[in-house]
Amino acid sequence: xxxxxxxxxxxxxxxxxxxxxxxxxxxxxxxxxxxxxxxxxxxxxxxxxxxxxxxxxxxxxxxxxxxxxxxxxxxxxxxxxxxxxxxxxxxxxxxxxxxxxxxxxxxxxxxxxxxxxxxxxxxxxxxxxxxxxxxxxxxxxxxxxxxxxxxxxxxxxxxxxxxxxxxxxxxxxxxxxxxxxxxxxxxxxxxxxxxxxxxxxxxxxxxxxxxxxxxxxxxxxxxxxxxxxxxxxxxxxxxxxxxxxxxxxxxxxxxxxxxxxxxxxxxxxxxxxxxxxxxxxxxxxxxxxxxxxxxxxxxxxxxxxxxxxxxxxxxxxxxxxxxxxxxxxxxxxxxxxxxxxxxxxxxxxxxxxxxxxxxxxxxxxxxxxxxxxxxxxxxxxxxxxxxxxxxxxxxxxxxxxxxxxxxxxxxxxxxxxxxxxxxxxxxxxxxxxxxxxxxxxxxxxxxxxxxxxxxxxxxxxxxxxxxxxxxxxxxxxxxxxxxxx
Amino acid sequence: xxxxxxxxxxxxxxxxxxxxxxxxxxxxxxxxxxxxxxxxxxxxxxxxxxxxxxxxxxxxxxxxxxxxxxxxxxxxxxxxxxxxxxxxxxxxxxxxxxxxxxxxxxxxxxxxxxxxxxxxxxxxxxxxxxxxxxxxxx
Numbered sequence: 001x002x003x004x005x006x007x008x009x010x011x012x013x014x015x016x017x018x019x020x021x022x023x024x025x026x027x028x029x030x031x032x033x034x035x036x037x038x039x040x041x042x043x044x045x046x047x048x049x050x051x052x053x054x055x056x057x058x059x060x061x062x063x064x065x066x067x068x069x070x071x072x073x074x075x076x077x078x079x080x081x082x083x084x085x086x087x088x089x090x091x092x093x094x095x096x097x098x099x100x101x102x103x104x105x106x107x108x109x110x111x112x113x114x115x116x117x118x119x120x121x122x123x124x125x126x127x128x129x130x131x132x133x134x135x136x137x138x139x140x141x142x143x144x145x146x147x148x149x150x151x152x153x154x155x156x157x158x159x160x161x162x163x164x165x166x167x168x169x170x171x172x173x174x175x176x177x178x179x180x181x182x183x184x185x186x187x188x189x190x191x192x193x194x195x196x197x198x199x200x201x202x203x204x205x206x207x208x209x210x211x212x213x214x215x216x217x218x219x220x221x222x223x224x225x226x227x228x229x230x231x232x233x234x235x236x237x238x239x240x241x242x243x244x245x246x247x248x249x250x251x252x253x254x255x256x257x258x259x260x261x262x263x264x265x266x267x268x269x270x271x272x273x274x275x276x277x278x279x280x281x282x283x284x285x286x287x288x289x290x291x292x293x294x295x296x297x298x299x300x301x302x303x304x305x306x307x308x309x310x311x312x313x314x315x316x317x318x319x320x321x322x323x324x325x326x327x328x329x330x331x332x333x334x335x336x337x338x339x340x341x342x343x344x345x346x347x348x349x350x351x352x353x354x355x356x357x358x359x360x361x362x363x364x365x366x367x368x369x370x371x372x373x374x375x376x377x378x379x380x381x382x383x384x385x386x387x388x389x390x391x392x393x394x395x396x397x398x399x400x401x402x403x404x405x406x407x408x409x410x411x412x413x414x415x416x417x418x419x420x421x422x423x424x425x426x427x428x429x430x431x432x433x434x435x436x437x438x439x440x441x442x443x444x445x446x447x448x449x450x451x452x453x454x455x456x457x458x459x460x461x462x463x464x465x466x467x468x469x470x471x472x473x474x475x476x477x478x479x480x481x482x483x484x485x
Numbered sequence: 486x487x488x489x490x491x492x493x494x495x496x497x498x499x500x501x502x503x504x505x506x507x508x509x510x511x512x513x514x515x516x517x518x519x520x521x522x523x524x525x526x527x528x529x530x531x532x533x534x535x536x537x538x539x540x541x542x543x544x545x546x547x548x549x550x551x552x553x554x555x556x557x558x559x560x561x562x563x564x565x566x567x568x569x570x571x572x573x574x575x576x577x578x579x580x581x582x583x584x585x586x587x588x589x590x591x592x593x594x595x596x597x598x599x600x601x602x603x604x605x606x607x608x609x610x611x612x613x614x615x616x617x618x619x620x621x622x623x
Binding site: 408 | 558563564567568571572573575576578582583585586589
């Protein structure tokens with residue numbers, strides 16, 4: 001297996017090559033791959049949150065005092081902070097009905113029969129393998145990804161890359177962890193970041209050493225076990241000087257969750273001359289409130305790129321941020337939001353220029369159909385002294401029918417005269433002439449609509465790795481089914 | 486402000502010294518088939534500050550609306566600050582709506598050109614500002 005790995009860095013090929021191993025993996029999983037099978041150790045602290053729960057979580061994880069204090073302080077802030085007065089309606093969230101800590105595979109108690117038919121149909125139409133379907137629906141753990149992960153892990157370790165779940169990183173690399181944890185997004189940042197800090201569990205930790213350039217994207221998919229399926233995941237990425245990394249989280253297939261709140265925190269440090277791209281594909285089932293805080297600190301001449309695709313969830317409020325602290329830093333945010341029936345996707349971007357010669361680009365595409373509502377909410381801030389900063393913001397919206405709604409709320413806060421900023425936005429419906437033309441060529445109205453939507457988001461989709469781009473297009477075709485403008 | 490006919494709206498503002506302007510403008514389309522062009526021009530001198538929110542709202546039923554909002558801000562003063570929010574709220578699908586916001590300083594090349602023709606720096610700046618504000622009036 002080791003030899004094959006060296007000749008064959010491509011993960012997909014590995015997948016096929018390892019099919020045989022996978023078939024009997026359930027028997028010797030523990031012995032061969034060294035994973036503790038924790039299905040029997042199910043721990044569920046029940047619903048609701050109070051100080052006792054926060055203490056219990058910390059105790060279960062055998063954490064040091066500083067982390068416990070941080071959790072408690074964050075919990076305090078969570079209780080005091082009001083819900084945001086802007087954006088989507090969050091008043092229906094019942095914080096006492098949510099599970100804040102469920103250890104390992106408690107989702108296993110769920111059966112395939114409980115998974116809604118709509119989600120099963122989506123799996124069917126996207127052609128997702130049977131084994132993966134159960135995993136994605138949260139009814140089984142995926143062993144195959146672990147196999148690939150084990151193979152790739154050695155290669156990464158040789159280069160000095162640390163790629164772990166956040167809980168293990170906290171135990172194994174306490175110095176790095178304490179230096180960066182909660183520094184970019186402090187526990188008092190906002191109500192949901194505070195909640196995450198109080199009860200966080202799972203997530204991804206990545207450290208890329210100086211000068212290491214990783215060509216193949218790191219994917220959470222490879223590392224997924226039940227632990228980071230959590231709703232309060234905490235991700236920390238540190239890219240040291242001159243390094244390069246592309247991280248992909250999420251999946252185009254719908255993620256089914258019984259619990260209705262997902263509140264993650266993602267912190268990224270991009271050091272001098274480094275380059276980080278963080279791609280998210282979010283497709284939660286439409287009962288989930290997805291309230292995520294994402295922020296990157298970008299140092300001298302470094303580049304941070306967020307690629308953010310939001311398709312699912314009931315309510316999303318997510319504004320990936322790039323704080324440009326070093327001269328010459330560059331931030332780029334590309335986002336897609338596709339809001340369908342009953343969805344309100346309030347997505348956007350935030351760029352803060354704190355140093356001279358910094359530049360940023362924000363490109364947002366939002367589509368709403370079938371009564372959905374999509375919003376772009378953005379902030380561009382340039383402080384005095386950030387001379388020669390340049391920024392360009394483009395947000396386009398497409399409305400497919402008269403029940404849907406779209407808004408843009410861009411804030412441009414400019415406090416330095418020696419800058420150039422430009423902002424444009426456009427809202428339009430699908431051009432009837434284009435539809436007519438496509439239909440005259442034999443497409444149905446549905447197909448024509450879907451084709452135009454695919455074209456509309458193409459500039460962003462082409463930034464995704466091929467297999468993701470194909471899946472995303474397939475998914476959009478599927479979502480658009482039955483929606484005629 | 487409710488749009489009742491095809492309109493071109495021009496709003497200009499000059500901020501001097503320590504002045505602070507905090508303003509929210511709402512432009513509402515309720516009737517179908519109307520066209521509006523909204524242009525906001527702002528010049529900020531010295532330490533003038535502006536906090537401007539312009540919302541264009543296209544209500545349900547305002548079909549075939551065509552609206553464009555453009556905000557241009559010229560920062561002259563060293564301590565001048567501009568916070569601009571051009572927002573769109575669209576509740577109708579068969580519309581065309583757009584907005585653009587540009588915040589910039591005086592173009593250095595234009596200044597250089599005018600100075601090369603014998604204008605002093607102050608006179609050149611004055612000409613450019615005058616041009617910036619009077620442009621749409623023509």
